[in-house]
Amino acid sequence: MAEVQEIKRQVCAIVESAQEQSSGLRQINTAVNQLDQDTQKNAATVEEAMAANYSLANEVRTPESSHSAKTIEFLPGDK
Secondary structure: OHHHHHHHHHHHHHHHHHHHHHHHHHHHHHHHHHHHHHHHHHHHHHHHHHHHHHHHHHHHHOOOOOOOOOOOOOOOOOO
């Protein structure tokens, strides 16, 4: 009978260990998913910033841009 009790004790210890591992793996999975979401958000932000930078760079290079120098014509009598 003592052997059966020892086997039962060992099986219970294995079950407890497996539950702890399962809980730890769930926590790791949650953390990895959060990191993945944050990485995707950061990548999207970088893409938006690069697109804006590219757009501004092209706008500065284009003579017709609204930021380029304009010629002002004065009417007679204006100074």
